[in-house]
Amino acid sequence: MRLILDQIVKTFDAKQVLQSVEYSFEQGKIYGLLGRNGAGKTTLFNCLSREIATDGGKTWLEQDGVKRELTETDVGYVYSMPILPEFLTGYEFVQFFLAANPSMKRQDAKIDEWFDRMRMSREDRHRLIKGYSHGMKNKLQMLLFLIAKPPVILLDEPLTSFDVIVALEMKNMLREMKSEHILIFSTHILQLATDLCDELVVLNNGQLTSVPSELMHSPEFEREVIELLKDDPTHA
Structure with missing residues (x-):
């Protein structure tokens, strides 16, 4: 399975944030998306998840040799600031999620198993989301x-x-x-990126550039990333 970005363009006012972005992401890998503040990482994610519309280009999902346009149901988005109904308990929210997706109702009996897998205690899963820490809210997103x-x-x-x-x-x-998904996460922590990711991609000047895999654990890694990032005119 592959996620294919084909000439993706996004402009805000007079600034073209994404400039004919092209890239191919593969199932079975974890990709780290690096970029300076304001480079457009969140914009790219919002375009892929259909939170906002692109101004040009297409995004494709290729499975078993068949290519189709990516839809919003193909994408799960773990937000940096979780958006969850704080008036529900974690358990109630998962029940609601299953009820809103009839094809998943058969999994209703497994709710406690999912919470166990996320290492969320029985007390926490039955507390209001309003009382969750930021990390617990992110874990609840991942559970879905x-x-x-x-x-x-x-x-x-x-x-x-x-x-x-x-x-x-x-x-x-x-x-x-990662064996069943295409995973892309943005981060500004290079150590985390090199520890977890199979490939690193830099967003700079509206374009995606791959960091050579052989450099990821070499002394030249940080220098290479800095070289890719330093010429962004928006941060001059």
Whole structure:
């Protein structure tokens, strides 16, 4: 399975944030998306998830040799600031999610198993989401994607709100998930990117550029990334 970006363009006022972006992401890999503040990482994610419309280009999903246009149901988006109904408990929210997606009702009996897998205690799963920490809210988002299994999962700074133990659990979960998904996460932490990712992609000057895999664990890695980022005129 591949996610294919074909000449994606997005402009805000007079600024072209995404300039005919082309790239191909493959199932079975974790991709790290690097870029300076304002480079357009969130814009790219919003275009892929159909939160906002592009001004040009197409996004394709290729499965078993058949290529079709990407739809919003193909994409799971873990937001940096989770958007969840805080008047529900975590358990009630998952029940609501299953009820809103009839094809998943058969999994209703597994709700506690999903929470167990996310290492969320029985007390926490029956508390109001309003009382959840930022990290717990992100775990709840991830739980939904474990259930729904969208082909593409986008993660916007997903691990920065977790403590060391939970971050390690989430890293291991992402490694397990990558065989069935295309995983792309944005981060500004180079150590996290090199530790977790199979490939790194830099967004700069409205374009995506791959960091050579052989450099990821070499002394030249940071220098190479800085070279790719430093010529962005918006940060001159």
